[in-house]
Amino acid sequence: MARGGGEEWQGASSFFDLDVKSILNPPESTGMGFWSLNPYVGCELGCTYCYARYAHRYVTERAHASGQLSPVEFARFQAPSSWEGFERQIFVKRRQAVLAALERDLARLHLRNASGSASPIVIGTATDPYQPAERRFHITRSILRRLLATRELAISLITKSPRICRDLDLLRKLQARHQLVVYISLISIDVSIIKRFEARSPMPHARLGALQKLTDAGITAGINAAPVLPGITDSAFQIDSLMAAARDAGAAFVHPAVLRFYPAVRDGYLPIVEQQFPNLIPRYRAAYRGNWDAPPNYAAAVQRRFQRAARKYRMSTDDPLQVREQQPLEREAQLSLL
Numbered sequence: 109m110a111r112g113g114g115e116e117w118q119g120a121s122s123f124f125d126l127d128v129k130s131i132l133n134p135p136e137s138t139g140m141g142f143w144s145l146n147p148y149v150g151c152e153l154g155c156t157y158c159y160a161r162y163a164h165r166y167v168t169e170r171a172h173a174s175g176q177l178s179p180v181e182f183a184r185f186q187a188p189s190s191w192e193g194f195e196r197q198i199f200v201k202r203r204q205a206v207l208a209a210l211e212r213d214l215a216r217l218h219l220r221n222a223s224g225s226a227s228p229i230v231i232g233t234a235t236d237p238y239q240p241a242e243r244r245f246h247i248t249r250s251i252l253r254r255l256l257a258t259r260e261l262a263i264s265l266i267t268k269s270p271r272i273c274r275d276l277d278l279l280r281k282l283q284a285r286h287q288l289v290v291y292i293s294l295i296s297i298d299v300s301i302i303k304r305f306e307a308r309s310p311m312p313h314a315r316l317g318a319l320q321k322l323t324d325a326g327i328t329a330g331i332n333a334a335p336v337l338p339g340i341t342d343s344a345f346q347i348d349s350l351m352a353a354a355r356d357a358g359a360a361f362v363h364p365a366v367l368r369f370y371p372a373v374r375d376g377y378l379p380i381v382e383q384q385f386p387n388l389i390p391r392y393r394a395a396y397r398g399n400w401d402a403p404p405n406y407a408a409a410v411q412r413r414f415q416r417a418a419r420k421y422r423m424s425t426d427d428p429l430q431v432r433e434q435q436p437l438e439r440e441a442q443l444s445l446l
């Protein structure tokens with residue numbers, strides 16, 4: 109059901125309540141080595157390379173089938189392309205349903221942890237938990253408050269938004285009680301690149317400022333340099349400047365991951381490359397022919413560049429909770445609606 113009868117809020121975005129039965133997707137159902145949690149479906153930050161866009165269509169269809177979207181609302185959701193819908197029509201998981209689901213899911217997780225297979229919880233694998241909607245709905249904050257009250261966990265948060273600093277009080281307490289790692293996503297400190305590929309996301313100085321506040325507060329935090337964009341953010345200069353800025357902001361690590369060419373990425377990202385960097389198109393077509401993954405020798409070369417810069421700035425390129433080693437599969441998008 110639309111919030112305020114579908115009233116638009118904050119630019120052109122609309123918000124719709126979504127009931128959920130579970131909120132933590134277990135490792136075995138997603139093919140990832142962690143429990144994933146996403147408070148919203150859709151993301152107003154709208155990065156061109158976002159692999160999670162297809163999730164929106166699944167959720168829309170299921171919400172309609174379960175009667176949570178009226179025929180009129182469903183028709184509205186069908187109107188824009190799934191590309192636009194993902195950015196503009198945001199499902200807000202209903203707070204009470206989220207908290208009830210979290211009780212059940214944490215019981216399952218603790219049982220699993222007690223049997224010796226502890227896996228971290230990662231918040232923000234398919235949508236940004238601090239996207240603009242969080243300013244109004246506070247779903248992420250409610251989840252963090254509940255996690256604070258539970259037994260020892262490994263938790264990580266992935267975001268591009270300085271809005272995370274609103275929750276510094278909770279993050280400090282979470283860090284004292286659990287193993288907490290914050291990943292600030294930043295692919296480059298070059299504003300012209302960010303404007304081309306992440307036009308609705310906070311600019312690099314704002315993200316680095318947030319990183320500085322987090323690390324000043326004693327939170328373990330670093331940079332999620334993903335995706336590394338072939339031919340655009342993979343030069344030694346780009347990597348060195350990102351690493352230097354991260355070091356200055358107190359980052360504990362910079363963890364890179366090369367672009368994976370999922371269908372949603374191909375549809376959204378390639379037209380921008382065609383427009384802005386046409387000379388790269390033959391290279392992309394050859395490198396990713398029939399593959400989601402970049403060629404292994406290329407990925408290894410990028411990793412070596414990051415490691416060289418890491419040695420220079422005395423930083424780590426390791427992933428503290430190993431959460432970025434695997435990328436979400438389509439299954440996660442389908443499961444995250446439940």
Ligand code: SF4
Nearest residue numbers: 151154155158235236
């Ligand atoms: S911030 Fe993350 S989830 Fe949101 S559009 Fe960008 S890549 Fe996708």
